[in-house]
Amino acid sequence: MTRATGRLAAGVAALAVALAGCSAAGAQRPPPAATATTAAGVEAARQFHSTRGYRATPVPVRIEIPRIGVASSLARLGRAPDRTVEVPDRWEQAGWYALGTRPGDPGSAVILGHVDSKRGPAVFFRLRELRPGDQIQVVRADGSSVRFAVDRTAQYGKRRFPTDDVYYPTLTPALRLVTCGGSFDATAGHYRSNVIVFATRSP
């Protein structure tokens, strides 16, 4: 047992001791129900069922950003063996990070796309043009859709990538769009920065 868990166990044990007194105080038997009002409440309570059968939000299949002319199906992305995020195989197609949040659920859903190929612009070439208030629509597998409004667009050096701000689970439905930006390192064959669009769900 670690020191921390040991302290927790000690705390919980002490809590149990503290609560023993409360339990004793609460052990007096309540009087039986007498009123018709309570009887009706009891009957309603007997019919109570807790909500069950959670149905996961359908996966996203398409993204549309009218302001910059993006309309793309979505590939499913995971993590590469080196623990970096996978990127789409195709230049013209964006991809959804499927190990994270589904768009519209609580948390930040992440969609990535290339900014360019060796031949020219790719799907997220104009991503950095997005401004606060611009609308993004994500269509899901069941045909439903969810809209997001851009809060801000920012550029970060890849060494200072804000992992928590992009991937960390929160309970606010949000969307992050990621592509490359900044200067190009021709030796490494990669851009030195990422452009990230932060958006939150529109009503």
Next chain:
Amino acid sequence: MRSRTGPVVLAIVLLAAAAACDATNNRSSPPASTQAPAQASDQHAGHGEHGAVAAAATPAARAAQLEQYFAQHTLLAIRQMRSILTATPEYREAADAELEEYTEELGQVVGGAYGDAQGERFERIWQDGITHFTAYATAVAGNDAQARQQARTTLEADAGAYGAWLAGASKGRVGAADATAAMRTHVEQLMRQADAYAAKDYDQAYRTERDAYEHMFAAGTALAKASFPPKTAAALDAPVAQLRAAFAMLLGEHMQLIIDTQRATFAGAPEFKAAAAEVNANTTALTKGMSAIVGPVKAKEFQSAWANHVEGLLAYSTAVADGDESARAAAREEMRGYGSRLALFLSDIVRNELPLAPITSALGQHDQHLVDQVDAYAAKRFDDAQAMELEGYAQMLGVANTLVGALQRTVKPGLPVGGSQTGGGGTAHRRR
């Protein structure tokens, strides 16, 4: 005089347990057995006599404390207003006493954040608010339109006084207009729930109660932020801090809604159904939150285990209200089984960051608080029922904090590392 020893002891052990397990807390803490209340400044506090409320120093600890006190105070005020509307003098006596003491403690908590003099100013404004909410409920109960309008006017003035106070106390970090608007929302919500309750529109009353709780929980975070320089306060905007607050809010809300629903069993079918609908709404929100952390498959498992937990609690209170001793004993036994299975699930999803035994024990204590509170309520020992509510809420927030701490340690290693290689050839760079 009611005993306050229990809450103080509870505060000590909860604070120690939470501090020990909070991954975000880098301070070393003394063992629980040696930790005095004044030193145990991190996380959620029980409440006690004068001087028992410890000041919180860090943004996370201060936010946790103010969230707890603002949210709980809101519910105490709502319950006190309803005791007026239902004309139940014994319950009102307990509700009045609890609200008065809690207001005093809230003043101390605010004093811990803004200094004693500001805490005293705040407490005067808050006490005025209580007086005027009481007047509003009395006017609604008496169907006195003029008195109702007068109470509304004074409550709106109270919101303005709060705004002016916070603008000054925060040295302008929060504008008076913004703070007034936030408090006006609070005032409107409490009046609206009273109007709905008096009109027997219980769906609206309980939905508004839930909104009011969530609003003031968030107001607690905002009040904590405003007490720190912006650079320090930014820690509360971090995703880690937001996740902690959101889960504490939802788990605390679960506790309070179960209490509502247990008590509503005695008040008839329409009120029970309205309160129970909010319990289900909270369960849905918790499940979605869990999905954000552990994914939809595990979230579905969580919902099933949580549903058993909720149904067990309400089966117990149903048996109590029905005066059915054998059903009561059977429900209590079932609750133990549900608690063990829920603990097993939680231990699994945090990948043993928390051992099973403390989780099982903490869930058992949560159940015990709710059992004791409904036993006391049924026996019309309203002081005890109120005490269990406050202790149970503080305990639940402590559990939430500990659980989120463990989840954080589980989640972090699974996140992608670094930026993305989403550029193919440098053509974008050359063209701009």
